[in-house]
Amino acid sequence: MTTLLGTVVGVDAAAKRVLLEGGDAISYDTLVLATGARHAYFGHDEWEPFAPGLKTLEDATTIRRRILLGFEQAERETDPEKRRALMTLVIIGGGPTGVELAGTIAELAHDTLKGEFRNIDTRDARVVLVEAGERLLPVSSRNSPPTRRMRCNGWA
Numbered sequence: 001m002t003t004l005l006g007t008v009v010g011v012d013a014a015a016k017r018v019l020l021e022g023g024d025a026i027s028y029d030t031l032v033l034a035t036g037a038r039h040a041y042f043g044h045d046e047w048e049p050f051a052p053g054l055k056t057l058e059d060a061t062t063i064r065r066r067i068l069l070g071f072e073q074a075e076r077e078t079d080p081e082k083r084r085a086l087m088t089l090v091i092i093g094g095g096p097t098g099v100e101l102a103g104t105i106a107e108l109a110h111d112t113l114k115g116e117f118r119n120i121d122t123r124d125a126r127v128v129l130v131e132a133g134e135r136l137l138p139v140s141s142r143n144s145p146p147t148r149r150m151r152c153n154g155w156a
């Protein structure tokens with residue numbers, strides 16, 4: 001097997017050639033495309049600037065930076081409502097990634113950052129996991145906890 005560092009920019013199926021960035025091409029007999037998947041917004045691409053996906057290390061550091069900057073803003077915020085909003089973190093999707101991320105953020109707020117701020121207590125942060133289905137981890141377990149429906153005045 002040969003492993004090459006390169007970015008595929010196209011496939012010439014008629015000539016059976018894979019086209020690489022920079023102009024090189026590689027001939028093939030059988031081609032397998034395994035370039036992974038991007039996150040989807042289910043027809044709401046306008047959400048992307050507010051809710052980054054989590055597929056790469058860069059995505060992960062972006063999310064961590066936003067969370068930490070949110071706490072820094074909350075530290076300086078004097079309006080209790082705005083401070084509460086800054087300390088509320090919403091994760092959309094109760095699959096494995098969403099559940100793991102919710103747990104990690106709760107751990108960050110409750111343990112890692114505890115005592116790091118003067119004006120806020122990061123343990124007051126609210127982590128809200130929003131799942132459209134009846135249960136969390138729908139593909140992993142039939143015994144996963146049921147989701148709660150939100151009423152206009154709170155949680156059912």
Ligand SMILES: Cc1cc2nc3c(=O)[nH]c(=O)nc-3n(C[C@H](O)[C@H](O)[C@H](O)COP(=O)(O)OP(=O)(O)OC[C@H]3O[C@@H](n4cnc5c(N)ncnc54)[C@H](O)[C@@H]3O)c2cc1C
Nearest residue numbers: 006007008009010034035036037054055056096097098100
């Ligand atoms: C946060 C998170 C947690 C996860 N946790 C688990 C877990 O605990 N257990 C589990 O089983 N699965 C887990 N998964 C899922 C798992 O990572 C994926 O199912 C798996 O990586 C898919 O493998 P793949 O080879 O199809 O794609 P990928 O792993 O995405 O690999 C695709 C590769 O193609 C390369 N590529 C893309 N475009 C080009 C191009 N044009 N030219 C050249 N190269 C290109 C990319 O750089 C990448 O290296 C997790 C996923 C995420 C996002």
